[in-house]
Amino acid sequence: MFRNPFNMNFCVAVSVLVGMTMGVPVHAASSPAALEFTAEQEMPAEVYQGDRERLHFTVRNVADHSITIDRIFPRKGGGSGSATPGTLAPGSVGKIELDLTFPEALGAGQVNFLVKTNNPDKPTEMLGVSYFVQSAFSPELRLFDFGNLHTGQRARSTLEVSTRLVPELKLEKVISKPDWLDVEIKPSASGSGQSKRVVATTTSLPPVGIVNSEVVLKSNLDRDRPLRIPVLLRAFSKYAIAPLPLSLGGVDEGMDKHSKLRITRFGKGDVLIDSVETGSPALRAERVSCGSGCVDLMLTFDSMKARGGLRTVLKVSFKDDTQPLLVPIDALVVPIGVKSIELGDLDTLTVRGKTEMLEPSP
Amino acid sequence: MKWLLVMAWLAALGTASAKDADVGIRHATPVLHWTSKDEKGVYGYIIYRSASADGPFLRVNKRIVPAVRPKPSVSGEAAKLPADSRYEYEDSSANPAKTYYYSIDAVSRTGLSKQLTRPIRREPRLLPSN
Numbered sequence: 001m002f003r004n005p006f007n008m009n010f011c012v013a014v015s016v017l018v019g020m021t022m023g024v025p026v027h028a029a030s031s032p033a034a035l036e037f038t039a040e041q042e043m044p045a046e047v048y049q050g051d052r053e054r055l056h057f058t059v060r061n062v063a064d065h066s067i068t069i070d071r072i073f074p075r076k077g078g079g080s081g082s083a084t085p086g087t088l089a090p091g092s093v094g095k096i097e098l099d100l101t102f103p104e105a106l107g108a109g110q111v112n113f114l115v116k117t118n119n120p121d122k123p124t125e126m127l128g129v130s131y132f133v134q135s136a137f138s139p140e141l142r143l144f145d146f147g148n149l150h151t152g153q154r155a156r157s158t159l160e161v162s163t164r165l166v167p168e169l170k171l172e173k174v175i176s177k178p179d180w181l182d183v184e185i186k187p188s189a190s191g192s193g194q195s196k197r198v199v200a201t202t203t204s205l206p207p208v209g210i211v212n213s214e215v216v217l218k219s220n221l222d223r224d225r226p227l228r229i230p231v232l233l234r235a236f237s238k239y240a241i242a243p244l245p246l247s248l249g250g251v252d253e254g255m256d257k258h259s260k261l262r263i264t265r266f267g268k269g270d271v272l273i274d275s276v277e278t279g280s281p282a283l284r285a286e287r288v289s290c291g292s293g294c295v296d297l298m299l300t301f302d303s304m305k306a307r308g309g310l311r312t313v314l315k316v317s318f319k320d321d322t323q324p325l326l327v328p329i330d331a332l333v334v335p336i337g338v339k340s341i342e343l344g345d346l347d348t349l350t351v352r353g354k355t356e357m358l359e360p361s362p
Numbered sequence: 363m364k365w366l367l368v369m370a371w372l373a374a375l376g377t378a379s380a381k382d383a384d385v386g387i388r389h390a391t392p393v394l395h396w397t398s399k400d401e402k403g404v405y406g407y408i409i410y411r412s413a414s415a416d417g418p419f420l421r422v423n424k425r426i427v428p429a430v431r432p433k434p435s436v437s438g439e440a441a442k443l444p445a446d447s448r449y450e451y452e453d454s455s456a457n458p459a460k461t462y463y464y465s466i467d468a469v470s471r472t473g474l475s476k477q478l479t480r481p482i483r484r485e486p487r488l489l490p491s492n
Contacts, residue, residue, distance in 0.1 A: 046425055106473025108405065132405060132426070133473055140474050164410055167418045194418045 031122045034063035035088075035115065037096065044130035047102045048225055055129060057096040061088035063119065071116040072127070074100065081113055081127075098129065104228070106140060108132050136225045138162050139351035144200045144215065146233035146355055148240045150266045154202045157353035160188060161227060162195035163219075169194050170220035171227060178213040178231060180204045185217070198229065200353065208235050208323050210244060229353075237323040239271065240264050241316065248301055248310065248331035257301045261285075261327060263316065265293040272319040279313050282306035283329065303333045388489040389458035394451045396466060396478075401447055404429040405471045407478075409451055412463045415481055419465060422453055426469055459486050 040056040047053060061067050066089050072081030079100030088094050098113060108130070115125040144157040163169050171185045181200050188195035200215060213231040218224060234244050241263050251257045265271050271293060276285045282305035286298045301310060310331040317324045394409060406426035410419035430447040456462055463481040470476075 042425060108471050108473075134426075134469070135473065138475070164419050164421050167420065192417060 033125060034061065034067055034119050034122050035069075035117070035125045036060045036062050037125075037127050044108065044132050045102075046132050046134065048134050048136045049104045049106070049228075050102065050225070051223070052099070052101040055098045055100070057098070057127065058093055059083065059088065059096050059115075060093045061090055063121075064090050065119075066090065068118045069094075069096075069115055070118060072096065072098070072113055073116075075112045075114055077103070077111060079111065079113070081115075083115075096127070098127075100129070102131055102133055104133075106133050106135060136163055136165055136219075136221055137227055138164075141351060142229050143352050144229055144231045144355075145352045146202060146231070148234045148236060148242070149202065149205060150236045150238070150240065151205055153205070154358040155233075155355055156199060156201040156358055157355040158197055158199050159229060159351070159353035160190075160195055160197050161229075162188070162192065163221060164194060165221055167193060168220075169196050171196050171198070171217045172220060173218045175216040175218050175226060177215045178206065178211075180206045181213075181215070181231065183215055183217070198227075198353075200229075200231070201358070202233070206233070206235050208237055209326060210234055236266070236325070238266060238321040239316075239318060239325060240266065241325045241327055245328035245330075246299075246314075248329065250332045250334045251301060251303045253303055253307070253333050253335050255303055257303070257331065259299045259301070261297040261299065261314070262290065263295045263297065263325070267293075269293060271295040274317040274319045275315075277315045277317075279315065280306060280310060282310055283312060283314070285314065299329075301331055303331075306331070307333060309333045390487040390489055391458050392453040392456050392462060392464075392484050394449075394453065394464055394466070396449050398429075398447045398449070398468075398478075401429045401468075403470050403472075405469045405473075407449065407451075408467045408469060408475065409453070410465045410467070411453065411456065412481065413460065415463050415483070419463070419481070422455060422464075423451065427451060429468075461485050 036059070038058045038060075040058060045053060045055060059069075066087055068087040069083040070086075072083060073079070074081075077100075079098065081096060081098045084095045084097075096115075100111060103109070109132075110128055110130045113127040113129065115127055117123055117125065138161065142159055142161065144159060146155045146157060149155055161169075174183050177183050177200075180203055182203055184199045184201075186197040186199060188197055198215070198217070206213075211231070211233050215229045215231060217227040217229075219227050234240070241261055243261070246259060246261060248257050248259055263271055263273070273287060273295060276287070276297065278285050278299075282302050284300045284302070286300075288296045288298055290296045297314075297316070310329060310333075312329050314327040314329055315324050316327075396407075398404075406428045407423075408426055409422040411422045412419040427449060453462075453464075462484050464484060465481045466478045467475040468478050
């Protein structure tokens with residue numbers, strides 16, 4: 001599942017690297033494959049998020065000598081594989097079983113298994129498994145976003161979820177949730193048995209800062225596929241700051257980039273800043289008043305002072321609050337001559353629960 | 363992600379491949395036809411069926427109906443999609459003597475789906491007797 005609940009702009013610097021083998025030694029492309037793999041099921045494997053599957057392949061030894069398969073394992077992530085028999089005579093055929101758990105990330109992907117053999121000409125063969133991950137629930141991208149909460153404030157978020165895999169959706173119990181959240185399952189407002197309303201209410205304030213968590217509910221779908229709903233909130237004590245975190249995106253080498261952080265005070269009174277530490281000589285911050293109970297920090301990032309990029313935590317301390325505000329800030333410095341592509345805001349497709357503030361009002 | 367897909371038309375017709383042996387009459391198996399344009403970013407299609415217009419709609423095809431892939435380019439030019447992509451799906455799991463409602467979702471390569479049509483009604487169709 002897409003797990004970037006922040007409004008971050010992603011930037012990718014594109015360059016062409018020739019001859020890179022992704023850190024794993026593989027033989028030159030001129031070495032012919034000694035093993036041929038054939039899937040015994042339709043590919044790509046179409047699965048649901050988090051499904052665990054056993055996939056079967058036939059393997060044929062096309063070399064002119066016997067080959068023993070020593071080990072089969074995925075290049076990245078979890079999973080395992082086994083071959084039967086372990087040794088294949090020239091021209092003979094065996095079976096390979098792969099056991100893997102598919103990711104939460106939706107869409108098309110591929111996992112490569114490395115097949116280690118005793119073949120001196122090609123000790124590592126590659127078995128690629130293409131897959132397509134679907135969501136069993138709608139909306140596919142969902143989030144309880146409680147926004148900014150300060151001490152003593154409570155909020156409720158309501159999200160309607162549905163499925164078309166069973167005639168009636170049942171969310172039978174809460175498998176996991178944060179301690180500071182109550183979760184209730186209610187009938188859908190539409191009256192459809194395939195939909196349910198999930199209501200999440202904060203009961204206390206979690207530790208100050210960005211809080212990422214998750215609600216996991218047991219469902220009556222095949223294989224007890226769970227419903228996972230990410231939870232996001234920004235907890236503050238007396239002051240709030242936005243945006244949190246802050247991404248400056250791609251900055252051309254030699255250029256400055258400007259941005260702004262807004263600090264607001266809950267309740268009446270002035271913003272009493274004691275100090276601002278940017279954590280990097282490449283980042284400057286100037287304070288500008290934006291009205292009663294509001295101060296803007298005007299930021300300037302000097303890319304000449306951070307050639308590789310910026311990854312810092314800006315700290316704002318207050319005279320009347322022992323709790324400082326901490327803001328992660330990042331930037332990517334794009335070298336001259338490298339093409340960069342702004343991928344935009346990946347957050348816009350996420351369906352958020354309808355959130356209402358409970359007492360006390362902000 | 364591009365969602366430029368446009369439904370030109372969707373129809374639920376019948377083929378001469380099924381019968382209700384118990385009552386001695388033959389009904390056509392439901393067949394869905396649809397046409398799309400500009401399928402950039404589309405992975406495929408999921409078909410849903412219900413006995414009522416209000417649902418519940420349940421998924422029919424276990425495997426996603428794959429979208430037509432652009433032909434690979436030989437000369438290095440951008441791959442081109444055909445002007446129209448025509449699809450046909452025979453719902454062999456349906457009872458041909460019953461009335462059904464069908465709807466179709468398109469699924470993007472990023473795994474997000476979007477409903478293409480309002481449910482369409484398909485009446486049972488008698489096959490001509492021999």
